Amino acid sequence: MSHAIYPGSFDPITNGHMSILESGLVSFEKITVAVLNNEKKRPLFSVNERIELTRDAIAARGLDTSRIEVDAFDGLLVDYCRRKSATVILRGLRAVADFEYELQMANMNRHLSGEIVTVFIMANDAYFYVSSNLCKEVCRLGGDVSKLVPTPVDVRLLAKLNEGK
Ligand code: ADP
Numbered sequence: 001m002s003h004a005i006y007p008g009s010f011d012p013i014t015n016g017h018m019s020i021l022e023s024g025l026v027s028f029e030k031i032t033v034a035v036l037n038n039e040k041k042r043p044l045f046s047v048n049e050r051i052e053l054t055r056d057a058i059a060a061r062g063l064d065t066s067r068i069e070v071d072a073f074d075g076l077l078v079d080y081c082r083r084k085s086a087t088v089i090l091r092g093l094r095a096v097a098d099f100e101y102e103l104q105m106a107n108m109n110r111h112l113s114g115e116i117v118t119v120f121i122m123a124n125d126a127y128f129y130v131s132s133n134l135c136k137e138v139c140r141l142g143g144d145v146s147k148l149v150p151t152p153v154d155v156r157l158l159a160k161l162n163e164g165k
Contacts, residue, residue: 004088004119005081007034011043012153013054014135016127018061020092023121030067032084037074044136044160047072057150078113087116094123
């Protein structure tokens with residue numbers, strides 16, 4: 001079975017991430033969305049919240065949940081791929097700015113594990129400039145991001161940013 005790991009921070013998942021996931025499902029029988037457990041980087045949402053939001057976004061989009069797993073990971077990505085018996089890492093590519101970092105990571109992962117390949121999908125042009133960070137910043141400043149993130153994320157993002165106000 002073709003199984004790809006789609007790793008990232010997903011803090012929170014955006015429509016850009018969702019479009020990569022949907023395109024990936026055309027090519028791979030199973031995709032594991034692997035949410036990086038990076039609490040030290042002080043994400044807005046905890047890893048469990050990010051997993052829950054990702055699951056809610058997938059359900060809201062009506063995607064085939066029998067082919068998608070949402071999981072947390074830490075440590076080396078290639079070790080996680082081996083544990084999951086997956087040989088493909090799926091990543092999205094946006095503007096040129098992504099390219100250098102992604103190339104570096106793909107080469108390092110190939111160096112660490114020759115049997116794992118990184119596959120890139122070009123961002124949908126509607127979401128080319130969408131990032132989790134930009135959505136959080138715009139929402140914090142009172143801007144409308146409802147067209148850029150899945151509805152469950154929009155609702156939780158507003159609630160989260162209003163916490164403690
Ligand atoms: P990371 O911290 O690993 O970059 P992100 O959650 O920011 O985690 O991104 C995970 C993956 O999704 C990366 O490959 C990133 O390039 C891709 N991605 C993020 N936003 C978009 C978008 N708007 N369109 C396409 N791909 C995207």
